[in-house]
Amino acid sequence: MPRRHPVVQVVIIALTVLAGSPVIAGPLEDASAAARGGDYPAASRMFRALADQDNTYAQYNLGVMYAKGLGVTQDSAEAMKWLHLAAAKGLAIAQNDVGTMYRLGWGVARDDAEAVNWFRRAADQDFMVAQNNLGDMYAMGYGVQRDYSEALKWYRLAAEQDSPYAQNIIGIAYEHGFSVQQxxxxxxxxxRRAANKVYDSSHLTLMHGPQYNLAAMYAAGRGVSKNNVQAYMWFTLAAKLGDVKAPDLPGVAAFGSSKQTALEQRDTVAALMTSAEIAEGEKLAREWSPHPVVFIRPQAK
Incomplete structure (x- = not known):
């Protein structure tokens, strides 16, 4: 992997309604329906009643509500309490979120080694986001000795589950020959695999997203015949999906990220195109539709 310090893929803890056990599927579904409908105070009360009965899924969802301040006063320590209970019982999504809490020091003292421990538990259950997070920890040497080969192992596992984040990083590795043959x-x-999915690049500060990277390959004729129309299309989509900033200087220096934004690159390409070619690139961008991504959420054992 690149000789760099990529940004940890910070997982935004989101309210995720999970399937309940058959015994209390009705009450859990009522709580989930209230959350989906935006009645967070009612949902939090129902989730708490079930969480007090040791229901794993209710404990997870209650933890998320405290983390986000939905229907309750935001409280990271209380969030960690409930998420940890669900994680300790093997719920992969909770294990990943506990790892995130340790990584960021939310509701607990920051501890990268403990974050790695929880990311690994979830990643071993094939939880894609945790595989990416564990890859990031190995790539940066946070909580573990830096090991680019190990990082690439976890990114590949996530890529097999159609993670555009992992697929983009693997593309970067091959483009620059980082820990693989260039x-x-x-x-x-x-x-291309990553770019054909919806991919929000706005959170990345050290690297461009896959639409940008694919456009740059077309613009330079690397790995494919040079094609300004395709380059224009993909730079347009990159900007639309949030790739609108120049990466931070460490990214520029460490693994060759271009300082130019997607719009700047598009304008450079446009200067070489006819009006008809520009119109074709714009048409292709308008007509583009992403491939669906199916996320697998392992359940508690």
Whole structure:
């Protein structure tokens, strides 16, 4: 993997309604329905009643509500309490969120080694987001000795589950020859896989998203015949999906991120195109539709 310090993929803890056990499926579904309908005070009361009965899924959802301040006063320590209870019983999504809490020091003292421990538990259950998070920890050497090969192992597992984040990073590795044999063809293939999905790049500060990276390959004719229309299309989509800032200087220096934004790159390409070619690029961008991504959420054992 790159000789760099990529940004940890901070998982935004979100209210995720999980299937309940058959015994209390009715009450849990009532609580879930209240949450989906935006009645968070009622949902929090119902989740608490079930959480007090040791229901794993209710404990997780109650923890999320405290983390987000939904229907209750935001309280990271209380969130950690409930998330930890669900995580200790093997719920992968809770294990990943506990790892995130330790990584960020929310409701608990920051502890990267403990974050790695919880990310690994979830990743071992094939939880895709945790596989990405564990890959990030190995890539940066946070909580573990830096090991790019180990990082790439976890990114590949996430990529097999169609994670555009992981697929983009693998593309970067092949483009620059980081811990793999440099290959423009392989880089292009991985960028294309990632770029054909909706991918919010706005949170990235050290790297561009896959739509940008794919556009750059077309613009330069690397791994594919040079094609300004395709480059224009993909730079347009990159900007639309949030890739509108230049990466931080460490990203520029460490693994070759371009200082130019997607819109700047698009304008550079446009200067080489006819009006008809620009119109075609804009048409392709308007007509583009993403491939669906199916997320697998392992249940508690």
């Amino acid at each position: 290959s423009d063809a392989d880089a292009l293939a991985w960028y």
